[in-house]
Ligand SMILES: Nc1nc2c([nH]c(=O)n2[C@H]2C[C@H](O)[C@@H](COP(=O)(O)OP(=O)(O)OP(=O)(O)O)O2)c(=O)[nH]1
C-alpha cells in the first residue's frame with residue numbers, strides 16, 4: 001500500500017480581494033514552483049490545527065477564520081499526497097516569508113499565470129470560484145432575465161449560468177453580450193448552458209466566447225467523452241451537469257473545470273428524480289478532484305452543509321431569483 005502524505009494548505013484572502021502564494025524552495029519536493037502555504041500534518045493532528053500551525057511557522061500569521069475548500073488526492077511519481085485545502089478569510093499578523101521564501105499577494109484572476117505543482121490545477125479553479133452559482137430560470141423574456149440577474153448580482157452572486165432552453169437564436173444573440181457586460185461590471189462570471197451555436201464535436205461556440213465559458217448537460221458531456229475530445233481549445237471554463245459517479249469520471253476525462261451534482265435534495269423542477277441526500281453527495285465528492293456544487297432543493301441555509309461535505313458550494317435557481325411581481 002502506498003503511503004499517502006496528508007498536507008494542509010491555505011488559500012488565504014486579504015481584505016483587498018487578493019490571494020497569497022509562496023514559492024517552494026528549489027531543493028524541496030516540487031521545488032521552485034508556487035504553492036498555497038501549508039505543510040504536513042503531524043501525528044494525531046487535525047488538518048485545521050495543522051494549517052494554523054504551518055501558517056504561523058511559514059508566514060507569521062494566525063488564521064482566525066477557515067472553511068474547507070477542496071481535497072485533492074494526487075499521485076506524483078515519487079510521492080502520493082492528500083492536499084486538504086482551506087479558505088482562510090481572516091487572520092491576524094502580517095504575512096511574510098519566515099523561511100526566506102518569496103511570497104506574493106495576487107488577484108485571483110492572475111493565479112493561472114503562475115506555475116504550481118500538477119496537483120494544484122483544481123485548487124486554482126476552486127480558489128477562483130465563488131460559493132454560490134445562480135442558474136437562470138428558463139421561462140422568462142430577455143428583458144426580465146437581465147433584470148433578475150441584475151438583482152441577483154446586487155445580492156452578491158458572482159457566478160451565473162444562463163440556461164434558457166426556450167429561447168430562440170435571436171434571443172440568445174441579443175441577451176449574451178448584454179448579460180456578459182452586466183456580469184463583467186459586477187466582477188461576476190457567466191457560463192452558457194446549451195447556446196444555440198454550440199458545436200459539440202469541437203466544444204466551440206461564438207456566443208460562449210463572449211462569456212466566461214460553457215456548461216455541458218450530462219448528455220453533451222457523454223457525447224464529448226465518446227468523441228474522445230479533451231478540452232484544450234475551449235474558451236474559458238468548462239462546467240458540466242453530473243448525477244452519478246460515472247458522470248463525474250466522464251467530466252474528469254473531458255477536462256471539465258467544475259460540475260454541478262444533482263439532485264441532492266428534493267426539487268420541484270425535477271420531481272421524478274430521487275434525491276441522493278448529503279451522505280451520497282459527500283461520498284461522490286470525495287471520489288473526484290473537480291470542484292462540485294450541490295444542486296437540487298438548495299437555499300442559502302444549505303451552504304454550510306455543502307461546504308462541510310467537501311462541496312465548493314451550492315447551485316440554485318429559485319434561491320436568488322427574486323419572485324415575479
Ligand atoms: N504546501 C503545499 N504543498 C503542496 C501544494 N501542492 C502540492 O502538490 N504540494 C505538495 C508538495 C509536498 O510534497 C507536500 C507539502 O509538503 P511541505 O514541503 O509543504 O511540508 P512541510 O511544510 O511540512 O515541510 P517540511 O517540514 O517537510 O520541510 O505537498 C501546495 O499548494 N501547497
Ligand SMILES: [Mg+2]
Pocket residue numbers: 037038039040058
Ligand atoms: Mg510547507
